Amino acid sequence: MTQRPDTDDYAAILLADSPLIDTRAPIEYAKGGLPNSINLPLMSDEEREKVGTCYKQQGQQKAIELGHQLVSGELKQQRVKAWTDFAQRHPEGYIYCFRGGLRSNTSRQWMRDVGVDYPLIKGGYKAVRRYLIDLIDQQAAEHPWLILSGRTGTGKTRVLDRIEACIDLEGLANHRGSSFGRRVKPQPTQIDFENALGVAMLKKLQQDQGPWMLEDESRLIGRLSLPLSLHEAMGQAPIVVLEEPMALRIEQVRADYVEDLCAEYVSHYGEQAGFQSYADYMLQSLHRVRKRLGLERHEQIRALMQQALDQHRQHQDISLHDQWIEAMLSQYYDPMYDYQLSKKQERVLFRGNQQQVIDWFADYRRQHS
Structure with missing residues (x-):
């Protein structure tokens, strides 16, 4: 050698x-x-x-x-x-x-x-x-960021998947960021997450120096914390709001949290044990937000979810899932999101659907790169 x-x-x-x-x-x-x-x-x-x-x-x-x-x-x-x-x-x-x-x-x-x-x-x-921690702190402070916001189910991750100039925080954290966002495989350790984030920034810097897009996140993604420097920078960056109709949002939530997530469990644990583990996880996730939902509303949505899971298990029919999904979006996630966005209105640069946001971001980068 x-x-x-x-x-x-x-x-x-x-x-x-x-x-x-x-x-x-x-x-x-x-x-x-x-x-x-x-x-x-x-x-x-x-x-x-x-x-x-x-x-x-x-x-x-x-x-x-x-x-x-x-x-x-x-x-x-x-x-x-x-x-x-x-x-x-x-x-x-x-x-x-x-x-x-x-x-x-x-x-x-x-x-x-x-x-x-x-x-x-x-x-x-x-x-x-x-070196990696210093890199994150430096880029958080100096790099031009855009924050992609939008109600649950509008497809923010789908937009990030279609653009190069982004860092997928949820992908690095192996978590979808919501109350139901845990994946079958565990999240990385906090240190491994931060190291991977630093490497992602380093590699992105080799490709371009222009603005990068991040999905709007709270400080925690699952059990992992965003570096404070980055979270603070995200709290000051301009915002792009992704907007889609309720029907499409329900469809996309069903694809992510019913079809794909159930398939993950089945692939990992096998057909019967996998579906049971998936059903248990969904009901437990709903239980964790029962106080914020209100106990009566929680019981109503839990009944809808249980019916959907039973029909899913017995007949491979996932259509009933749309009922609890719509209830959670309209009664839980939307009011919470609308309240949070109301405090950030002065930072909003653009609103549009997935394709409109992608096209607008391409123009924005040409102007600011």
Whole structure:
């Protein structure tokens, strides 16, 4: 393998989607890692804890000696083989630990001992993480943003799917952003979400410097928080309002939250268990907003949803879902949205349907790029 230098060119690593070895302990990696990384730890969680205790009580040298005792013999050979196998498969990659210090240097030296020279990321995970957070804060403050708003079901995500100059926050968060927005696969960790957001901004900057569109979001998308700097910038940016008739909105909500979401559950859990899990999730999601709905209205809409789910299960007929969808839109989501938008009227630049918004945004970018 041709020797390559260590690097602190974090942008180049992230733009190239470079394969990465993360040598931190599993408990550290579970909280968040770098994109395109795999956790091949130098030490297990238990081994790391023992070394850390030794370091506090007896100092660095004794901790290093203990680490070499714990990771030796066949165990050491197994870990070195995992790193070298990865390096052979991904000769363009890098290795890192938390600060680019002892763990990654030890791992790299052990790889060298068996004839494989693999470069480090200087500064390690901490430095790349700092780079991404700074990038988000800088772009939040400096980049021209447009916020795509609109009532539930107008198809905001569909508009974003048709334009290049956007960042799909809900896609990165793996959540649709509503009370019913959780997907079958779990959301990323907060750190992984922020890292992915930083990389998305970095890649978008390579394509254009013009205005980008974001969907109007609260601070929370599911259980994930938008970075404060970005959320504050979104609260000041100009707004484009997407408007569509109720019939189309019902159709689009049915497609997203009935057809597609049910299919996700069935694909993941199987036919019967998947549908039952989907039905349970929908009823639970409705239950979580019962106080804001009002208990009487909640019971009425719950009855409609239960009827729709029963007909869906028994006859593969999804038509009854339209009743509870319309009730939720007109009695819950619309009043809430209209109130929120009433406080932002001075920021609204344009209103229109999906195609009109797409066409208007293209003209706006030509004028402001």
